[in-house]
Amino acid sequence: MAEHNLAYNTESLQQQDNQHYLHPFSDHKSLREQGARMIVKADGVYIWDSDGNKILDGMAGLWCTNIGYGQKSLANVAFEQMNELPYYNSFFQCAHPPAVELAKEIAELAPPHMNQVFFTGSGSESNDTVLRMVRHYWNLKGKPEKFTIIGRHNGYHGSTVAGASLGGMKPMHQQGGLPIPGIHHIPQPYWFGEGGDLSPEEFGIQAAQELEKAIQDIGEDKVAAFIAEPIQGAGGVVIPPDTYWPEIKKILAKHDILLIVDEVICGFGRTGEWFGSQYFGLEPDFMPIAKGLTSGYIPMGGVIVSDRVAGVFEQEGGEFYHGYTYSGHPVAAAVARENIRLIKEKGLVEYVKNDIGPYLQQAWKTLGDHPLVGETRGLGLLAALEVVQEKEGRVRFDSDLDVGGMCRNTSVSNGLVMRAVGDTLIISPPMIISRDEVDELITKARKTLDLTMESLKQQGLY
Numbered sequence: 126m127a128e129h130n131l132a133y134n135t136e137s138l139q140q141q142d143n144q145h146y147l148h149p150f151s152d153h154k155s156l157r158e159q160g161a162r163m164i165v166k167a168d169g170v171y172i173w174d175s176d177g178n179k180i181l182d183g184m185a186g187l188w189c190t191n192i193g194y195g196q197k198s199l200a201n202v203a204f205e206q207m208n209e210l211p212y213y214n215s216f217f218q219c220a221h222p223p224a225v226e227l228a229k230e231i232a233e234l235a236p237p238h239m240n241q242v243f244f245t246g247s248g249s250e251s252n253d254t255v256l257r258m259v260r261h262y263w264n265l266k267g268k269p270e271k272f273t274i275i276g277r278h279n280g281y282h283g284s285t286v287a288g289a290s291l292g293g294m295k296p297m298h299q300q301g302g303l304p305i306p307g308i309h310h311i312p313q314p315y316w317f318g319e320g321g322d323l324s325p326e327e328f329g330i331q332a333a334q335e336l337e338k339a340i341q342d343i344g345e346d347k348v349a350a351f352i353a354e355p356i357q358g359a360g361g362v363v364i365p366p367d368t369y370w371p372e373i374k375k376i377l378a379k380h381d382i383l384l385i386v387d388e389v390i391c392g393f394g395r396t397g398e399w400f401g402s403q404y405f406g407l408e409p410d411f412m413p414i415a416k417g418l419t420s421g422y423i424p425m426g427g428v429i430v431s432d433r434v435a436g437v438f439e440q441e442g443g444e445f446y447h448g449y450t451y452s453g454h455p456v457a458a459a460v461a462r463e464n465i466r467l468i469k470e471k472g473l474v475e476y477v478k479n480d481i482g483p484y485l486q487q488a489w490k491t492l493g494d495h496p497l498v499g500e501t502r503g504l505g506l507l508a509a510l511e512v513v514q515e516k517e518g519r520v521r522f523d524s525d526l527d528v529g530g531m532c533r534n535t536s537v538s539n540g541l542v543m544r545a546v547g548d549t550l551i552i553s554p555p556m557i558i559s560r561d562e563v564d565e566l567i568t569k570a571r572k573t574l575d576l577t578m579e580s581l582k583q584q585g586l587y
Contacts (some may be wrong), residue, residue, distance in 0.1 A: 133175035138163045149284075159374035162537070167194035170555045170562055172542070173522050174381075175414045177181070179216030183542045183552040183566055188358055188390045189421035192467055195559035199422045199467075204461035215244070215453045224453030227462050231429060233412075233459055234399045235537035238408060241435040248389035248415035249283025252315055252352075254428050255385050255411050256287045257447045259350045262383070262434050262447075265441040271349045272307045274385075275339050281359035282352060282413075294359075309343060311335040313357065313516035314365040317500045317511055317519060329366030333373045340380055350410070352444040355401025358553070361510035361546040364502055370405045383410040383434070389426070393417030394468055394556055396505040404504075410434050420464050425457035473556045477505050484560055488567045495574045497587075506556055512548040512577075514587065521548060526586060532577045539576070541569035 139160040163175035170193055172182050193266045210328045213221055228242040245251045263271040278293040290304030314332035316325045340348050357363035377384055386409040391401030398404040415426030482505045493501040499513035512529055514522045522528045529545035536543045543550045579585035
């Protein structure tokens with residue numbers, strides 16, 4: 126796989142890494158033993174490591190490099206903005222043109238009833254902000270008892286204290302005594318893993334009805350909001366059955382409860398619409414954003430806020446005691462504006478909807494004939510496949526075998542980044558990916574499955 130020698134000393138970098146760098150979401154003992162893969166260059170849909178290996182980035186970094194790597198104009202606008210106004214804050218009745226202009230542009234892309242944006246530094250910060258805003262809203266409405274936010278098991282809303290609490294990842298909750306008070310979780314709409322003998326349509330209704338049950342159990346007068354991703358990303362690209370979101374909409378229409386649609390992964394074109402809310406016909410009160418906002422070129426996040434919520438903030442007055450040093454950072458805002466301009470200029474949202482999204486999904490489905498694949502699923506430029514021991518009955522491998530991790534490692538060795546969520550393999554490639562590159566992705570994914578099956582057979586596990 127070696128193709129491009131970039132003259133880095135991998136061993137030296139790994140030694141420094143082991144001595145000084147604590148990684149996110151890592152088993153540090155295992156990482157120290159194996160050594161980190163050093164990524165040193167990127168262009169288009171490819172990355173290179175310090176040993177010169179060229180790898181197709183099937184995850185767009187961390188779901189974020191929507192525009193792909195090597196877009197020089199993003200670097201140029203960052204340089205220009207740093208020379209003009211490298212930083213100023215948005216506290217104390219101050220603002221600056223990049224943040225103001227970006228907020229206007231985001232509002233024009235969002236659903237018509239959402240016209241204001243609060244800026245943050247990341248998706249996790251965005252969901253911290255949402256929690257604060259939801260409770261502030263109900264306080265201003267004279268209903269402080271509306272405090273509980275309902276989320277979903279296996280949902281992901283970041284790794285800060287509030288973000289991890291809103292999410293439903295049990296391993297995260299076990300570290301630090303989470304979730305914090307006032308958070309309740311309901312089952313996820315994951316048909317393949319939890320649908321049993323129900324059809325997807327039946328299961329979608331049943332999963333949605335869990336929200337109604339929770340509202341009844343807790344009391345509508347105590348429930349502040351429901352938070353969910355349009356499609357669960359880190360949970361394994363869980364795409365709800367077609368019946369799920371319409372039923373959720375019916376339930377919320379009956380109750381005085383806010384809707385938070387976490388757009389950190391789905392936002393900025395990945396579903397073939399600017400936002401997943403638009404794909405599913407939702408009308409949120411809050412949309413947390415990040416990732417595709419700048420295509421990962423610089424950290425930035427935000428919360429798009431509905432008119433009814435923002436209107437209460439304005440009418441009632443009083444200070445909202447919340448914000449960040451880097452809210453609306455001018456350099457990040459300038460990069461985000463250029464990123465959005467490029468997405469529009471290149472017609473990437475339409476490209477995902479009408480061309481490369483359908484092409485990827487059709488090609489991805491062909492992997493379903495592999496003996497290890499129990500299901501393929503996808504939407505736009507998001508896709509997943511379920512690795513199984515037996516197709517009939519959706520029988521999984523023993524989780525201790527970590528077959529998904531085996532697939533992931535094999536895939537990278539084959540020159541393709543795929544992510545493993547348990548024994549679910551997922552992809553989320555850059556939106557600039559070509560048909561030839563999709564073909565390459567599929568070829569490498571199939572080779573990964575073949576090699577994994579060979580290894581399992583050699584170990585007597587298949």
